[in-house]
Amino acid sequence: xxxxxxxxxxxxxxxxxxxxxxxxxxxxxxxxxxxxxxxxxxxxxxxxxxxxxxxxxxxxxxxxxxxxxxxxxxxxxxxxxxxxxxxxxxxxxxxxxxxxxxxxxxxxxxxxxxxxxxxxxxxxxxxxxxxxxxxxxxxxxxxxxxxxxxxxxxxxxxxxxxxxxxxxxxxxxxxxxxxxxxxxxxxxxxxxxxxxxxxxxxxxxxxxxxxxxxxxxxxxxxxxxxxxxxxxxxxxxxxxxxxxxxxxxxxxxxxxxxxxxxxxxxxxxxxxx
Ligand SMILES: C[S@@+](CC[C@H](N)C(=O)[O-])C[C@H]1O[C@@H](n2cnc3c(N)ncnc32)[C@H](O)[C@@H]1O
Numbered sequence: 001x002x003x004x005x006x007x008x009x010x011x012x013x014x015x016x017x018x019x020x021x022x023x024x025x026x027x028x029x030x031x032x033x034x035x036x037x038x039x040x041x042x043x044x045x046x047x048x049x050x051x052x053x054x055x056x057x058x059x060x061x062x063x064x065x066x067x068x069x070x071x072x073x074x075x076x077x078x079x080x081x082x083x084x085x086x087x088x089x090x091x092x093x094x095x096x097x098x099x100x101x102x103x104x105x106x107x108x109x110x111x112x113x114x115x116x117x118x119x120x121x122x123x124x125x126x127x128x129x130x131x132x133x134x135x136x137x138x139x140x141x142x143x144x145x146x147x148x149x150x151x152x153x154x155x156x157x158x159x160x161x162x163x164x165x166x167x168x169x170x171x172x173x174x175x176x177x178x179x180x181x182x183x184x185x186x187x188x189x190x191x192x193x194x195x196x197x198x199x200x201x202x203x204x205x206x207x208x209x210x211x212x213x214x215x216x217x218x219x220x221x222x223x224x225x226x227x228x229x230x231x232x233x234x235x236x237x238x239x240x241x242x243x244x245x246x247x248x249x250x251x252x253x254x255x256x257x258x259x260x261x262x263x264x265x266x267x268x269x270x271x272x273x
Contacts, residue, residue, distance in 0.1 A: 003029070004044040013062050024067060028057050031071055064196040076123045081153050086145035087121040088205040093259040094184050097234045097266055098127045100257055101182045104230040104268060110134040112179035112229075117170055117219060118142075120205060122150025122163075124182055129159040140168040143204055171222055178226045184234040185215040213239050217246050220269065224250060229271045237263035 010025035018024050023037075030037045032054045060070050066089055068074040074083045076090035077098060083089055101124070105112060111134050116125045119139035129137045137159075141147050147165050154160040166173050171181075186205055188194075189212035198206065208215045216235055220243075223231040235243060240256055247254035252269050259265035 001048060001050075002044070003040060003046050003048050006048060006050070007040075007044070010058055013058060017062060017064055018067075024061065025058075027067065028061065028070070029054065032057065065200050066197055069200060074121075077127050079127075079157065081121050081123055081126075082149060082156065083121050084149065085200060086143070086202065087149045088201055090121060090123045093265050094123065094234060096257060096259060097182070097184055097232060098124055098131070100266065100268055101128060101180070101232045102131050104232055104270070105132050105135060105180060107270075108179050108229055111136055113138065113177055114180045114182060115140065115171065115174055115178050117181060117183040117222075118185045118205075118215075119150045119165070120146050120184075122153040124184060125150070125163050126154055126157050126159055128182070129154075129162045130157065133162070137163040138166060138174055139163050140166045140171070140174060142167070142169045143202070146202075146205075170218065171226060178228045180230040180232070181219065181223050181226070181228050182232050183215075183219050185219060187212050187216055187234070187236045187239060211242070212236060213242050213246075216243060220246060220250060220252070223269060224252070227271070230268065231270075232266065232268040234266040235264070237265065240264040240267075243267055 007025050011021040014021035014024055026037045026040050030040055057070050068083050068089045069085055072082060072084060073080050074090050077095050113136045114128060115138045117140055119125050119141045122139060125137050125139035139150060144167050147167055151165050154163050168174060186208040188206045188208060190207045190210050216233055219233060244254055254267050254269050256264055256267045
């Protein structure tokens with residue numbers, strides 16, 4: 001079979017799964033061949049003999065398994081991170097949370113202690129460690145499986161010595177002073193049906209309680225209890241009003257940010273001076 005024929009067959013299989021079937025077919029083939037997609041484009045008339053592996057991966061993608069799990073990697077903030085079904089796939093909007101956290105951290109002492117609740121693949125803590133090399137980072141997750149992935153990623157990006165990873169529900173196992181809390185917690189309501197793609201991701205990373213904002217509210221409580229100076233969280237597009245009311249009930253001033261689609265996507269709170 002020619003590469004061109006294989007690509008058009010694969011793209012046809014993927015037509016119902018993705019908006020970019022041709023591109024995904026090429027990415028899968030490049031992954032199996034261990035080459036760049038640009039090589040495939042320039043060699044599309046070459047004959048190719050493939051073993052079952054390519055067709056197994058294609059079948060997984062046809063079943064709506066996310067491409068990132070199939071490839072074992074995802075891109076975030078221009079860097080590559082290892083991912084698998086133990087962790088949430090990094091979302092582009094979470095880059096805005098990283099930027100917001102960096103902005104808040106610039107108002108803190110240089111060696112501030114920043115704690116991330118629910119580190120998953122580690123993307124947030126690792127980026128914060130790279131962008132704020134003097135900060136002291138602690139990354140916690142309730143899932144040991146997720147912590148193993150984040151430790152692997154920290155090693156990959158050379159910051160494993162700068163981040164303390166702790167298995168913990170919220171801040172239960174984190175002692176001492178905390179300057180800033182950062183979190184992209186699960187925030188989907190338990191009863192909300194998930195799309196087929198999301199069903200491959202760990203439910204522990206998605207569901208935030210019967211309303212969906214329970215974890216967010218508890219993190220606001222912890223910000224107050226632990227007397228942190230700043231808090232930055234990602235949230236659902238429809239959680240602005242409940243979070244505004246919750247912060248108000250606690251006497252806190254909350255501010256919100258939007259994502260690139262102009263949807264409400266997160267908030268930050270600073271200590272009252
Ligand atoms: C939405 S994912 C975010 C992962 C990663 N920070 C990101 O932005 O891609 C939420 C993470 O919170 C973790 N988690 C859920 N409940 C938790 C709890 N009570 N304490 C700490 N982590 C928790 C999950 O295991 C999951 O890794």
